[in-house]
Amino acid sequence: MPSLALSDHKHKKEDKKMKNKLALKNPETDKKVKKLKDPKVKEDENDLEVKKSKKKRKASELQLEEDERSETSSEIVEPVDVKVKVKVKVTEKKKKKNKEKLEKDDKDEGKTEDPNLISRFRISEAVRKKLKSKGIESLFPIQALTFDVILDGTDLVGRARTGQGKTLAFVLPILESLTNGTVKASRKNVYGRAPSVLVLLPTRELAKQVFEDFEVYGEVVGLTSCCLYGGAPYHTQEMKMKKGVDIVIGTPGRIKDHIERGNIHLGSLKFRVLDEADEMLRMGFVDDVELILGKVKDASKVQTLLFSATLPDWVKGIAARFLKTSKKTVDLVGKEKMKASTSVKHIVLPCSKSARSQLIPDIIRCYSSSGRTIIFTETKDSASELAGLLPGSRALHGDIQQAQREVTLNGFRSGKFMTLVATNVAARGLDINDVQLIIQCEPPRDVEAYIHRSGRTGRAGNTGVAVMLYDPKRSSISKIERESGVKFEHISAPQPVDVAKSAGVEAAKIIAEVSDSVIPAFKSIAQELLETSGLSAEDLLAKALAKAAGYSEIKSRSLLTSMENHVTLLLEAGKPIYTLS
């Protein structure tokens, strides 16, 4: 039957894909990923490089010694074979060549030293130590390229893809500038001091994250920070401002309120930073941002920095109006077609709305590498609904109380649960360790959202997978593909039998870890089962593995809509078939 033959063909394709997927879990790949993640491994790798080049050098030295020996001994040793003949015939020319090679190796050794090592920048010892304790040995490109520009007092527009370290790109030079740089002399360290730095961010979660970086690195150089955002009581925030603080980080609405209530004075301001400015525009903070920026009386005394992963017109306009004409732009994306993260594997998969909750657990099984997953929905209701349907997941969106949002995010960060279902509140800037998989339930309305959502994985040099579901009857992915520059990999839904196979591998591992002490208690019932079931020990064990992996039966699934219990048939006819449409 042609349809069957074709459906088998599909299965083969799926098998191949599944092998690729499983390759993600293979220890070799794991080792590679670990290498990328683990700074110690990086260090070991550097050591290895140094050792390799030393070995190379040693080999050349030995060769040189040997050449010399050969030459001197050429008179007394009878050539034994061709190889030795070649050696004894070594000439001055070869010796010179080896020496030159040694010199070149020496030079290359110098070259392998990382030009972005933190020791090469004007970063104070205390901050350097702190960075090292966090596994940071060298600066990322956006940080290395902007560090001196900022520290030397120039306004800056910085742009890099998601997860490339834009936060430390402004945190580090600002801290240095306040403690050792140009603004050190004019900064007062007294009770009730007005802030020297004001950082504006679009969401509360993001503000908190940036605040934590300022806290960690600022603390070691004696600088204090506070975070001001809506949904939290005014009183505690006011108290902090009264005591005096060096760095204020917050969302535009709450910052504006504090300025209007007279809690924040901008007279001592040395830096203002706009992070994720494009999102502030999208979230309707245009007036608040412009009002806050306009409150600074003498803008010539303030350095303004603007960081973003995308630069729409409003952001360019803000840069033109509020940054000095001497400003510099460091744009690591530029006119490159690919705007999204290049360390992410971008995949699309056809799926009807009703099949989502059945399909998503399988996508997680296949692609999350047992790490964290963030699922994005378009509406708050669908985030709550989906979180209710997926065991072990929690929802995060704007209708959830701030205190609960923080509990949820902390739980996700600390690994209490591994799947977060969120709206765009989690799309921007959030940096959560070990997010391996992003699932977007449908194509977002604008390309920026796609870039930022998929950028929650594949951060800081790690790899990740972003899967976007789409209903072929309702939505199109071509606009996102065109505007983001992403070349999507098209796949069909993982077939339950394939997912079961990878679940079986996990279950087998779990069973192998069970202590032998359980055997006596279960042995007699196992023997009885073997005798009465009429199955071989192998088949019976397969059933036990299936149950341990959560399977009682295996259903089929449509390749077109991902609906369970649907089979996709591909019909072949000997001549063209015309439809009415």
Ligand SMILES: Nc1ncnc2c1ncn2[C@@H]1O[C@H](COP(=O)(O)OP(=O)(O)OP(=O)(O)O)[C@@H](O)[C@H]1O
């Ligand atoms: N030099 C560095 N070496 C190693 N890790 C770093 C370095 N700089 C930053 N990181 C880590 O990289 C991750 C991403 O950084 P960050 O959140 O600043 O990226 P981003 O460019 O602002 O991303 P997004 O556009 O999504 O907001 C963080 O976990 C951060 O700690």
